[in-house]
Amino acid sequence: MAFDAIAGVAHPPAGDPTGIVLLTHGAGGNRDSPMLVRLCDEWAARGWLAVRYDxxxxxxxxxxxxxxxxxxxxxxxxxxxxxARSLTAGPVLAGGHSYGGRMTSMAVADGLPVEGLLLFSYPLHPPGKPERARTEHLPRITVPTVFTHGTSDPFATIDELRAAAALVSGPTEVVEITGARHDLGSKTVDVPARAVDAALRSLPG
Structure with a gap:
């Protein structure tokens, strides 16, 4: 399979893909995180090739x-x-959950070429330590960026996250998941659908 080199699992769409979405995991997790699986299923249902990787x-x-x-x-x-670039002429989106999203955002800030950045439960600061904000690189991000974040996430309040998102030089959207913690679990909100809707809105055209 094409994605073995990155320890990736592909979720192909029914037809020719619009583009490729690459998602990776948080610090304690791996590519089989239930949220990553659900996100990739949602992207594939929308016509994109989605890949979750370690x-x-x-x-x-x-x-x-x-x-x-x-x-x-x-x-x-x-x-x-x-x-992904070698496999598609379409857009490539990248991101991840927590640590994986932060690492992707730092790579994008340093010039990694993607059409969009997808950040889930961005770990803005260690729990209980808002003075240690991880924001230095955010102003160097110029691509559309979607933050999906729970209102009960100890790694950042929604107000803290909105202030951090405002530092990004490109267009941003914050998808607020009421009551969700760092794992973005919710019994009332279809988190993948809302996140993908926002990402598709963020793309040019």
Whole structure:
């Protein structure tokens, strides 16, 4: 399969794909995160080839927190985008949950070429430590960026997240999931549908 090189699982659409969406996981998770699976199913239903993949540290070790350097994980994200570019002439969107989204946002800030950035439960600061905001790179992001965030997420309040999103140089949208925590679980909201709707709105044309 084309995505074995990035430890990726593809969710193909019924017909020719509009483009490719690449999503990766949070610090303690992997590509089989239930939310990533649901997001990729939703993207495939909308006509996109969606791929959920493991970051380099997770390929080395099946469990545990990130090990090694953030630069190596960002290089793994760049490899995924390069692979997607080789397979489609359409748009490539990239992002991820928590740590995976943060690493993708840093790669995009440094010039990784994608048409859109998808950030789920962006870990703006460690829980209880708002003074340690991870925002330095956000002004260098120029592509459309969608933040999907729960109102009960300890890694950022909605107000904190909106202030951080305002630092991004490109267009942004915040998808607010009432009552959801960091895992974005909700019994009342179709989180993947709302997130994909926002992402499609963000694309030019």
């Amino acid at each position: 970051l380099p540290y997770r390929r080395r070790r099946p469990k545990g927190p990130p090990s090694g350097s953030a630069a190596a994980d960002q290089a793994g994200i760049a490899d995924a985008v390069d692979l």
